[in-house]
Amino acid sequence: MTVGDFLTEINWEKRKNPTKQVIDEFAKDKKIDPIVAELLLERDITEPADIETFLHAGVDELQDPFELHDMDKALELIDQAIESEAKIAIYGDYDADGVTSTSIMKLALQKLGAKPIFYIPDRFKDGYGPNLARYKFLADQGIDLLITVDNGVSGKDEIKYMKDRGVKVIVTDHHDLPAELPEADAIVHPTIPGSEYVCPYLSGAGVAFKIADALLGDEALELIDLAAIGTVADSVALKGENRVIVTEGLKQMKQNHHVGLTALIKKCKLKVNGISEEDIGFKLAPRINALGRLENASSGVELLTTGDKSFAKEIVDETEDINTRRQELVNTAFADAQSQINAQKDHGVIVLKGNKWHQGILGIVASRTMDQENKPVLATQFDENSGVMKGSGRSPEGFNLFTALNKYNDLFVAFGGHAQACGFSIEEAQLDKLTELLQAEPKEQGFDPQAPVVKKYDLALNITELNFDLIKKINQLAPFGMGNPKPVVKLTNVSLAQPRSIGKDATHLKTMIADGNRQIGAIGFGMFAKSQTIKNSVCDVYGELGINEWAGKKNLQMMLDDFQISPQAKKIAALRQVYLDYRNKRLSSEVMGHFDNIVFFNETYYEAAKRANIKAKLIHYDEECDGNNILIYDRPHSLELFENFIKKNKTKYTALLFHTDLTGTYLKPDMIKMKTLLKYLYTHQNIQAERMDLVAEYLKLQKNDIDFYLKVFFELNFVKIVNGFVEKADASQQRELTESPTYLKRLQRNDVEKILIESNFDDLLSWMSDYDCHC
Structure with missing residues (x-):
């Protein structure tokens, strides 16, 4: 995130609002903690069987792989190829899902004695998905069986070419289906009409793992950690079998089955025994993705499939260098883009041109700009090899980028994508025309880029309720990701104490969240500048609760999503x-x-x-x-x-x-002192009303308190004065103290004073x- 991410106003809403009574009854009925109950209710997980599988996902929840479309055909083709020692090629993709898919398929086939070759398309030379020139190259190598992973379902013409060359083809994919499927020998896909799989949102790596499961049985579990990386990296819904894949994959990483993965984990300074899905999403997957963004991702497959520690270390060091370069390129390009962004503040769709930007980071630049401006964004770069502009687009929820661009499909050299992301090639003159045409699209779709972004929080708590036990309760719902976001906690009417800037560019915020009774540490990426605009203000803070471990000591820490001057503070x-x-x-x-x-x-x-x-x-x-x-x-x-x-x-x-x-404060009447005085008056005779100072001295009470209490007793008919002496009155009924005007006035004055x-x-x-x- 960057400082710009927080220029867009955010409206926070509770994900759902079950009452305390509903939460408590649900918790009691299901024998779970109220915090867990509230989070489950917010996610509409209410049936006993669903609760059990959600909270306790395990290998027993893995589904029969043969329920996937054409799985039996795929296994028969693979078995025949292995028995006949046929030449097998795996055709993958250059992102983390594609790299892990290729690695899973390669390792599974090797366990059966095959020696497959693999090919990862080059982002810049081959583009995404099936490439006819590369298929021809593989056919010329004399392959007998082609297995696509994380792609292929859209390669109708390319696959027909391979079939005409006598090559058997197995397509394994998870992407949206085209109007017409390719004529492959087998298509293993979770959403084939009429054969929909129980978990339709498998990643490419998830589909590859299911094939490994069908081929190897329990031995395939040694590959589930790679499937977990692909699943998290591809942002598929962490529901159903995907939860099992990630949960068991994180456990499997502790076994160190993959030399290269272990080396990568060590390079990221992670502890093998404590890796989380967040570590995959923010540390492991970005490094694998960086390979395909700047170089050829084939080294990623080599890393994840090698058994040579020295070779693995070489690739990991190279990967780290590439990832560092990717970060620098993104930061430079995004900073360079700010002048163009500012010049298009009034535009409904932002179109950026960066002739010096690297093509591999265009999608990240578009995504960051979208977060900053809450508008659809196209980031482009002139490609000298093809002589056209290459671009990547991102759009926020509520605006369908594919629909908007597909209207002007004739302007593109090439175009593809979906509602929130796209890739394209276009001549520069046509890009200028497209930029002008697109400005009407937000209004056409009823999308207001100036409207606040709506985000959801899960738990409204006080700082005193934050503890390590709460984290354990929240983590019962892990792994978190798409379809099961990590719970966001809201803290109301707190302050940001001791804010200071951290990080290489001093844009990140380190602060303490305080409410007068307690405080906890917090980190906000790109939030330091914003913190300076709300100095000393009372805030509402939103973020995820976690643990910061330093020098062997663990402390609670909140990762900030946002903070806003609270409505009360505004008043x-x-x-x-x-x-x-x-x-x-x-x-x-x-x-x-x-x-x-x-x-x-x-x-x-x-x-x-x-x-x-x-x-x-x-x-x-x-x-x-x-x-x-x-x-x-x-x-x-x-x-x-x-x-x-x-x-x-x-x-x-x-x-x-x-x-x-008045010099004294209005102290609240002391009931014990009042009872002491009344008892004394009831048990002693001949007490003169004018000599109450002696009573005060004897009882060690203040004279003004005695006078006040005595007046209350008179008004309530507890005592009376007869011939100058204080006597017990014949009260016929019990009286409340608030029935005394003097007592009530004192209480009112207490409130005024306080x-x-x-x-x-x-x-x-x-x-x-x-x-x-x-x-």
């Missing part, structure tokens, strides 16, 4: 423009004369101000204010009076003084925001 900021804190000021008559109106809640202070000849207009709290700037002079006797006043007070500026001549006087100004404004007419 407080607005009220700060209206109200001024004068509570600790001493004001002279001259200063008070500068106000248009001075408002009084107490008649005593009102009369005293009249005698002082203050120039300002003096009014009672229930009179109409006709000034722009007013001063509230004294304290109301109850909060209700002040609430009603600020509901109607529309003046531009209001200073809050809240003066009183909220209007003792609170800090932001807390006071926060309370006022519930009633004030300016909010």
